[in-house]
Amino acid sequence: MSDKPILHGVNASPFVRKARIALAEKGIDYELVPVMPMGQSAEYMKKSPLGKIPCWEEGDYILPDSSCIIAYLERTHPDPALYPSDPKQFGRALWYEEYADTKLTEAVTTAFFNRIVKKMMNQEPDEAAVAASLVAAEPVFDYLDGEIADREVLVGSHFSVADIAVCSPFVNFAHAGESVDGSRWPQLVAYLARHLARPSFKSVIEEEKAALGTR
Ligand SMILES: N[C@@H](CCC(=O)N[C@@H](CS)C(=O)NCC(=O)O)C(=O)O
Known part of the structure; x- marks a missing residue:
């Protein structure tokens, strides 16, 4: 068995991706051990009592939750800093x-759940639910577009956890065949194009597309 730290989870989860982008940005080697977001074993529930992915395991150190994992990694690997x-x-x-972890993820992952996850479970997508979610996403895009304005990054002058968290769920949106309308939200579209082209995001996105068969 490898002695690398383990990230439990599956790659197309926006929260697992958050942790993976932080790991890539900091150059930390790890092993991704597949755990689905449902039907977890009793053994996994002991590690992640909320029954969610991701969960970090480093020797006998166990830490669930993407936000906690990234904050921890910032202390163990301060360079490059991901917090201002x-x-x-x-x-x-x-x-x-x-x-991003709440309102945005809820707004942009309904299309992914219906068109990708349900397909894997041999279920029909609920396109009415997808259409409603796209309408519900509009004020979220308005807010983000206004916050980004002409900034390179959301906070300060360096790519941070804020950018990781905001960009991550948009990858699920794209996997589901959706995109943000650049005529309505030009700042958001330019911002996403800029950061999703980073090597950390690019390699994870390519891996996910291959796994999901969406390329
Ligand atoms: N706050 C958690 C959220 C993690 C989360 O909701 N993960 C989803 C998969 S994308 C999950 O495991 N859902 C299973 C469940 O809610 O039971 C984090 O940031 O890690």
């Missing part, structure tokens, strides 16, 4: 991460 050092910017970065 300025207290106010730090607070804003945590806010964007929270917004």
Whole structure:
């Protein structure tokens, strides 16, 4: 058995991807051990009591939750920093991460769930639910477009956990065949194009496309 740290989870989860992007940005080697987001074993539930993916395992150190994992990795591998050092910017970065993990993920993953996950389970997609989710996503895109404005990154002057968290669920949106309308949300579209082209995102996206058969 490998003595590399383990990230439990499957690659197309926006939260597993968050952790994977942080790991890639920091150049940390690890093994991705597949755990599906449903029907987990009792053994996995002991590691991740909320029954969610991802979960980090490093020797006898166990840590569930993408936000906790990235914050931990920042302490063990400070370079490159993924959190701003300025207290106010730090607070804003945590806010964007929270917004992305809740409101944004909910808004943009319905299409992925219906068209990709349900297909894997031999179920029909609910296109009415997808259409409703696209309408519900509009104020979320309005908010992000306004926050990004003409900034390169969401907070401060460096790519941070805020950018990882906001960009990650849009990968699921794209896997589901959806894209953000650049005539309505030009700043958001330019921002996503910029960051999803980073080597960390690119290699994970390619791997996911191959696994999902979406390329
Ligand atoms: N706050 C958690 C959320 C993780 C999460 O919701 N993961 C989903 C997969 S994308 C999951 O495991 N869902 C299973 C469940 O909710 O039972 C994190 O950031 O890691």
